[in-house]
Amino acid sequence: MTNPGAKLIAVLMPVITGLAVLNATAAYAGEGFTRADTHTHAWVNCYDASKSGGGADTSACAPAPRRYTPEGVLPFDKLQSEWRKNGIDYGVLVQVSFMGTDNSYIVDLVKKHDHLRGVLVLTNADGSLDEASFDDHILQRYHDIGIRGIRLNLQGQKPEQLAAINAAMDMETGTPGFRKLWKFMRDHDWHIEAQQGGEQWVGLIATLLKTNCRIVVDHFSRPDKKLNLNDPGWKAVLKAGESGRVWMKVSGSYRLGVSEEIMTEYARQAREHFGINRLLWGSDYPYTGCKNMPTACEDSEDYALLFKRLETWFPSKTEQRAILQDNPAEVFGFPLTKN
Template sequence: MSEICPLPIRGIDAHAHVFERGLGLATVRRYAPDYDATLADYLTRLGESDLSHGVLVQPSFLGTDNSYLLAALQQAPERLRGVVVVERDIAFDELERMAGLGVAGVRLNLMGQPLPDFAEASWQVFFQHLRRLDWHVEVHRQLEDLPALVEPLLALGCKVVVDHFGRPDARLGVGQPAFARLLESGQSGRLWIKVSGIYRLGGTPMENLHFAEKALSLMLQSLGPDRLLWGSDWPHTQHEHEVNVCSELERLRRLACAAPLRQHLLCNTAAELFGFVKD
């Protein structure tokens, strides 16, 4: 990726996970891996793909025990940033400690969960903490529920990152009302969308790619390239035998033919959002 990214950044993978078998698992979970996805493995995949930097996102099956992720960040602090999953009553001092280790955001993985009421006092205090640290809120939820989550967060002044195109059903096309509402939220200037996880969009590979092509065009019109970023979603949990980092980069090249657009998706947006470059 060095042909489009300014050195020393050769490319940023803005969404990946690391874990090992034997770690404590969340009591309520949708999935548990039967293999290891170590930091060493991940860094090898980055090198093979000519990428230099990455963002580690806490996997849902590890719950709020971020110790493995935080330890990984400390092994390559110049190359990695993190997104954690925490309880909303966490102390500000603990969040500040995590910030010192390279954490830049909190993930709300709400797949299969009841929708929260962000008007509750405990949520309000939590989001105050995040704004104070200039962290973002990463939201993972099906498209139809996203407006009810994203709009209140933006009204509270939060920076919001939406996972995997907003997890739409690709078979329903880009005319879904919730997709239009999501793009309207981009007018706030505080909404980012990850161009990632195309294989998670509910259709056949061709249906998913066709949706991604049209969706990316609309997202560029509504948000602009500096609010879009790419992630491999390594190790592609539940799809491990279908895709890899290289195949996802190839999909990106098909989606973003122009080098300036790829530079935003692979470098500029994530470099600023995650603090890989300083003013």
């Protein structure tokens, strides 16, 4: 027998959800500033669900060895839906590691949508520069459509590999390809977005500062979970924040693996050393680092919850305006008006 109550709920749920979205959008509009999510991912044609009985398509994945292959895809329309539900006006697409240097999906999306900016990957899995994939003319075309940085994803590299990468990136003695890239980036106000963790930041941040490019530190720098606030890499990043040339993304908080209390202290120290004008926020949707699956965190990591965490760390509207509007406008060139 059909439950009439359940049937009524099924009919009303789309209406209730729609009203909630409208109310949220109205509330955000009343804040008087725009909202930018500066760290999200989207991809197609790279997944492998064979272990769970599904299909697979690795045609667009980076060549092996990859750190992992996701079990599903995350097309842009799903990301866009999440933004709309949460009152996001502008967004940044960051290339995921398992797609390697095939940035075509991000480039096409940024070209089509004025409210998007992009951060590309130009380095191979071993950290070497994929010089065959770009030149100054290609970089200029990227800039003209809204690309504003490159990403160095150095998680999981062995110490000897990191030493070689640091040497190659050195502004004075590094490879000609990197030095040429740094010059273009300085001339066009692009930034180097780096993901690394723990004490490896000590050497990396010193190398990056020498480039004189803008630097963006991903996900609170991902301190060592055992050392937490005492991690020497965290301390090195905080010191670099005082230079005024480094921004930090207070994003990916679920990656930290610490209590809310310690998370809040990370945020407080970031504000103290970087200043409110050097902080950016990103959802890191769809949480690809959780169990190496694009949807694994969605039950425990809710977009609205992540945003609420930001409001807890930075309760004043002045702080939120800086993090969500003014700072993204400076780094990514977003307008200061609602999209």
